[in-house]
Amino acid sequence: MRAMEMKAKGPLAGLRVIELAHVMAGPVGGLLLADMGANVIKVEKLPGGDDTRRTTPPEINGESASFMILNRNKRGIAVNLKTAEGVEIVKRLIAGADIVIENYRPGTMEKMGLGYATLRERNPGLVYCKITGFGSNGPYAMRAGYDLISQGMSGLMGLTGEGPGRPPVKVGVPVGDVTAGILAATGILAAYIERLRSGQGQLVDTSLLEASLVHTYWPAALAFATGKSAGPMGSAHPVAAPYQAFPTRDGWINIGAIGQANWERVSAALDAPGLLTDPRFATNGERMANREALVEIMSSILATRGTDEWVEACERAGVPAGPVKTMTQVLADPQVRARDMVIQVAHPTAGQVDALGCPIKFSHGDGVTSRGAPLYGEHTAEVLQELGYRQDDIERLAQASVVHLARAEAEV
Numbered sequence: 502m503r504a505m506e507m508k509a510k511g512p513l514a515g516l517r518v519i520e521l522a523h524v525m526a527g528p529v530g531g532l533l534l535a536d537m538g539a540n541v542i543k544v545e546k547l548p549g550g551d552d553t554r555r556t557t558p559p560e561i562n563g564e565s566a567s568f569m570i571l572n573r574n575k576r577g578i579a580v581n582l583k584t585a586e587g588v589e590i591v592k593r594l595i596a597g598a599d600i601v602i603e604n605y606r607p608g609t610m611e612k613m614g615l616g617y618a619t620l621r622e623r624n625p626g627l628v629y630c631k632i633t634g635f636g637s638n639g640p641y642a643m644r645a646g647y648d649l650i651s652q653g654m655s656g657l658m659g660l661t662g663e664g665p666g667r668p669p670v671k672v673g674v675p676v677g678d679v680t681a682g683i684l685a686a687t688g689i690l691a692a693y694i695e696r697l698r699s700g701q702g703q704l705v706d707t708s709l710l711e712a713s714l715v716h717t718y719w720p721a722a723l724a725f726a727t728g729k730s731a732g733p734m735g736s737a738h739p740v741a742a743p744y745q746a747f748p749t750r751d752g753w754i755n756i757g758a759i760g761q762a763n764w765e766r767v768s769a770a771l772d773a774p775g776l777l778t779d780p781r782f783a784t785n786g787e788r789m790a791n792r793e794a795l796v797e798i799m800s801s802i803l804a805t806r807g808t809d810e811w812v813e814a815c816e817r818a819g820v821p822a823g824p825v826k827t828m829t830q831v832l833a834d835p836q837v838r839a840r841d842m843v844i845q846v847a848h849p850t851a852g853q854v855d856a857l858g859c860p861i862k863f864s865h866g867d868g869v870t871s872r873g874a875p876l877y878g879e880h881t882a883e884v885l886q887e888l889g890y891r892q893d894d895i896e897r898l899a900q901a902s903v904v905h906l907a908r909a910e911a912e913v
Contacts, residue, residue: 511538512863516693518600519544520575521591521615523551525648525675526632526709527604528571529682534600534689535574536859542884543572543875544591547581547905550877564851569874573846573856577875578884579905582613586903591615593888596623600689604632604681607643617704627702628692630685636708646709651677655713660720662733670733681712742788743767746825747800752808753825756799756815761785763820770811770818771802848873878905 516539520531528543528551535541545551553568560566581587592615595601601620603610610616610631617629631637634646652658652671662670688705696702720731723739731739738744741759758764761784768776776782776798781791788795803811808824815822826834832843832855844858854873881904885895898904 511536514538516540516600517598518542518602519591519595519598521601521603521605521610522632523604524553525571525678526681526712527602527685528553529679530602530630530632530685530689531575531682532571532573533682533686533859533861537861537863539600541575542594542880543575543577544594545577545579545877547579547587547902550579554877561848561851561854564848564874569848569851569854570856572874573854574872575875576880576884577878578881579878580881581903582615584901584903586898586901588613588615590885590888590898590904592620592623594884595620595627597888598624599626599628599693601627601629602632602685602689603630606645607633607637621702625701626696628689628696628705629702630689630692630705630707632681632685633706633708635710637706641710648675648677648709648713651709651713655710656717656720656730657713660717660731660733663735664733667733676716677709677713680715681707681709684712684715737792740789741785742792743795743799745796747796747803749803749808749811750806754803754808754811754815755823755825757821764788766818766820767799767815770815770820770822771799773798773802846871846873849876849879876907879907881906 513534516534518531518534518539518541520527520541520543522528522531522543523546531541531543543551549555551568551572553571554565556567557565561569580590582591595615603615611619617627617631620629621627633642634651635641635644649671652661653669655677657676658669658671661672662668684707685705688707692703692705719739723729723731734745736746736755738759743764744757744759746753746755756767758767764782764785765777768774780787782788782795806814812822812824831837837843840862841858842860844856845853846856848854851873856873881899882892882895885898885904886892890898895904895906899906
């Protein structure tokens with residue numbers, strides 16, 4: 502077994518994943534697999550590497566924070582895929598791999614001879630995951646895609662914002678990119694389970710459009726049922742009230758009162774029995790029809806005390822509620838810390854770096870994450886040696902700009 506695989510822990514220990522992906526969607530998928538124990542080898546282009554290496558600021562000791570948070574726990578090699586020898590290196594790498602993840606523009610991998618149809622001839626058991634803007638078929642298949650574009654075309658931007666007449670607003674995080682990576686990892690594992698039964702690999706195909714669209718279950722249900730499109734409602738819910746953010750004396754609180762029982766608990770938490778006797782708020786339908794009046798009354802009550810006080814009152818009454826936090830507040834939250842969602846990993850030049858932990862926990866096999874993102878070409882020599890290249894061959898390839906070698910190979 503290879504050195505990395507012998508040290509690996511987690512349910513995916515022993516799986517070899519080749520990540521031919523850049524920026525976000527593909528690297529998120531590779532990150533999840535790496536966190537679950539897979540031996541992920543990230544192949545970066547030469548020159549320059551992954552574009553997120555240059556997505557700065559912010560930096561930590563000269564290293565891109567954006568690159569490091571998405572690529573920890575992976576080994577990294579740098580190969581010039583515009584050369585025949587570079588393509589051959591990747592083909593040899595994939596010949597012994599279980600999984601490939603790629604998110605290049607449609608047709609790019611095929612032009613280089615690295616498409617699924619070609620690679621499966623050498624490796625019939627290969628699970629090959631392709632992430633594109635719009636999927637591998639349909640009228641938009643050859644279009645390039647970005648998260649912003651997918652959010653607009655999926656309907657998300659038509660649902661996000663403060664209300665009618667205001668400019669469209671995208672979700673504050675690249676939800677299409679991140680979700681595409683999660684869908685990729687899910688599809689890969691399903692295909693791998695099938696391979697365990699049949700011995701055959703397959704192509705897994707997902708896109709930013711589908712990854713964004715999959716978040717619209719409730720608005721889609723409304724459209725299917727009524728033929729109408731929901732619009733932006735701020736933090737409110739299209740089929741329940743009260744279910745939104747309210748201002749307090751010192752911040753904001755989210756209150757979710759789906760169901761009549763929760764609504765009755767809201768009245769108790771706010772010490773406002775009149776809410777229950779007001780006919781405008783007797784049922785969810787009435788509360789939806791009179792949402793503006795309901796929000797005005799609740800806001801006036803909630804403005805009298807601080808967020809933490811109201812959260813405690815809601816907890817005592819059994820009302821689902823929580824503060825609206827900033828990112829720094831979230832990262833310091835005791836629940837987030839208790840769930841190991843803030844971790845530290847060692848990076849060769851940036852030192853000990855904070856990162857988000859794996860969002861999936863297992864009863865055994867945790868603790869996979871152990872190191873930071875690779876330096877550019879950090880493991881090129883190591884991986885080429887595993888493929889059978891001699892040291893003089895590696896030096897020749899580096900001098901010919903077929904591969905890039907980091908100045909110092911990190912220990913595995």
